[in-house]
Amino acid sequence: MTRKAVLICPGRGTYNAAELGYLGRHHGARSDLVARFDAIRAEAGRETVSALDGAERFSVSKYSRGDVASPLICACSLADAAALAEDIEVVAVTGNSMGWYLALAAGGALTPEDGFRVVDTMGSLMQEHLIGGQLVYPWMGDDWRADRTRKAELLELVADIDARDGQTLRLSIDLGGMLVLAGDEAGLNAFEAAVPPVGGRFPMRLANHAAFHTGLQAPVAEQGRTALPATLFHQPQKPLIDGRGSVWWPGATDTQALWRYTFDTQVCETYDFTAAIRTAAREFAPDLFIVTGPGATLGGAVAQSLVLAQWKGIADKAGFEAVQARDTLLVSMGREDQRAQVT
Structure with missing residues (x-):
């Protein structure tokens, strides 16, 4: 069959x-x-x-x-x-x-x-x-239930950081319950400073990764x-x-x-x-x-x-x-x- x-x-x-x-x-x-x-x-x-x-x-x-x-x-x-x-x-x-x-x-x-x-x-x-770098941050909890409000808040934060002078941050990959973000060092640093740590791992920088899927x-x-x-x-x-x-x-x-x-x-x-x-x-x-x-x-x-x-x-x-x-x-x-x- x-x-x-x-x-x-x-x-x-x-x-x-x-x-x-x-x-x-x-x-x-x-x-x-x-x-x-x-x-x-x-x-x-x-x-x-x-x-x-x-x-x-x-x-x-x-x-x-x-x-x-x-x-x-x-x-x-x-x-x-x-x-x-x-x-x-x-x-x-x-x-x-x-x-x-x-x-x-x-x-x-x-x-x-x-x-x-x-x-x-x-x-x-x-x-x-x-050029640039990437990091990963979850928007779903461990139960994998969709918290779309949380996702929207995170994407709003990304847009706010990206709108600031001298900072670039974009959604690189929409990856199931994860957001893969990409930008320059200033943008990535700003996001890391603004969100709470999750599970002792996130936000997690990806080694030797450029700002894929961005301008x-x-x-x-x-x-x-x-x-x-x-x-x-x-x-x-x-x-x-x-x-x-x-x-x-x-x-x-x-x-x-x-x-x-x-x-x-x-x-x-x-x-x-x-x-x-x-x-x-x-x-x-x-x-x-x-x-x-x-x-x-x-x-x-x-x-x-x-x-x-x-x-x-x-x-x-x-x-x-x-x-x-x-x-x-x-x-x-x-x-x-x-x-x-x-x-």
């Missing part, structure tokens, strides 16, 4: 110490796909993903860099996408932030090699410029358009759900517009992952949502987004856990206890 699935690709921050060796464990250090990615890195004079993945030790200073984390996550995610069980029919593909580039490749709008080149190029450009990235977007022409893009083979919750359909996609969205709108405007998951659920009604590796942190944002979409009548964390226990709604390939269900 065929299982219909929405495939979800992760973004930056998902390859951490626990993920060191992920490619070697799950795909073999010299799998054909990984070997092709290695060749692209070697040709550019960069350390291969196999070498990075096979290192003896992990350091945050190195592995959080855009020119290291991005290609590693890309290789892991696309290799996972290629390893799905034969009974799984992917009915749509989406991703979070950098995961949009991976979705383009997993959904056929880019070849795997060109998808890797896009990720490698944009990751390097982001690292080279490193501060316009120079990076422009260089990306110069380096990565529209001729790389094809009609997608699967419906692609972007960072606005809009769908790019096979056979009906303007590839020039898709290129422009990818290297302009998507880079410089808020990425609404919550809307992407809402569209995925309501438009495609899959049997399950599959998050490729590495890591499993995106699973929480997917689950929270399904709560916010009131999918299957789920209203909070307990409701999600009840449906998950009964129906296995969500599978994270980065979790050893779930991976075997879809490979």
Whole structure:
């Protein structure tokens, strides 16, 4: 019996110490796909993903860099996408932030090699410029009940800080029960000073992360358009759900517009992952949502987004856990206890 699935690709921050060796464990250090990615890195004079993945030790200073984390996550995610069980029919593909580039490749709008080149190029450009920074702050409580008043108050604070002279702060990613904010140092500092700490972790700065999905990235977007022409893009083979919750359909996609969205709108405007998951659920009604590796942190944002979409009548964390226990709604390939269900 065929299982219909929405495939979800992760973004930056998902390859951490626990993920060191992920490619070697799950795909073999010299799998054909990984070997092709290695060749692209070697040709550019960069350390291969196999070498990075096979290192003896992990350091945050190195592995959080855009020119290291991005290609590693890309290789892991696309290799996972290629390893799905034969009974799984992917009915749509989406991703979070950098995961949009991976979705383009997993959904056929880019070849795997060109998808890797896009990720490698944009990751390097982001690292080279490193304009601004990012932080994460929750607006949902531990029960995952939607406190929309609290969210509105936080976004009002963000707008107030951004309106002040010499400060920039924007909503970078609407990520389920989390707000990912981006701006300059003054804007980020102002927000950190204005909100109470939560759970001993938040507000949490993200190491080596630029002010993604804001107008501060316009120079990076422009260089990306110069380096990565529209001729790389094809009609997608699967419906692609972007960072606005809009769908790019096979056979009906303007590839020039898709290129422009990818290297302009998507880079410089808020990425609404919550809307992407809402569209995925309501438009495609899959049997399950599959998050490729590495890591499993995106699973929480997917689950929270399904709560916010009131999918299957789920209203909070307990409701999600009840449906998950009964129906296995969500599978994270980065979790050893779930991976075997879809490979």
